[in-house]
């Protein structure tokens with residue numbers, strides 16, 4: 001997605017050879033019109049599939065997931081990183097190691113919202129080593145739902161998440177794939193799906 005690559009180039013800040021900061025449009029501030037275009041891109045890519053629900057992880061997955069749900073006219077569910085008084089029973093849970101926070105969170109999803117009748121599209125903000133995505137796949141499997149695929153806004157292609165998920169037979173579509181962050185420079189792979 002060309003406009004996304006431009007946004008990453010102009011607004012992204014390279015923090016190290018492996019971490020890019022994209023707070024201005026993905027991880028802190030949200031540009032609704034741009035996020036809507038991201039939703040349209042995912043919807044067009046997964047058009048024709050029988051997706052009944054979109055699953056993401058709070059918090060940065062919510063904006064692209066909601067826009068995709070709007071464009072595909074299906075509900076959006078976000079897994080929670082913390083349990084609460086209102087989310088404490090009838091839960092599917094999985095442990096997820098956070099790449100940026102360097103801690104393990106137990107993510108949870110109420111069994112009210114995904115059933116074996118559902119076909120799920122997982123949407124997330126950034127793919128690094130794939131632990132967040134794998135946790136969401138785990139929740140989908142626990143619910144007995146079918147998985148159509150995973151849509152990622154920004155994939156870091158030099159990390160192992162995509163290969164690990166593809167090896168499991170999971171379809172992963174990324175709107176922009178970063179090939180390298182070396183020397184403070186962002187370069188992209190040419191093989192974006194959209």
Ligand code: 5GP
Nearest residue numbers: 019020022099126127128129130131132161
């Ligand atoms: P993974 O589970 O694939 O290793 O990491 C994915 C999660 O870690 C993403 O949802 C994202 O929040 C965070 N993350 C991983 N790498 C980066 C990065 O380079 N920049 C930012 N802003 N977040 C990242």
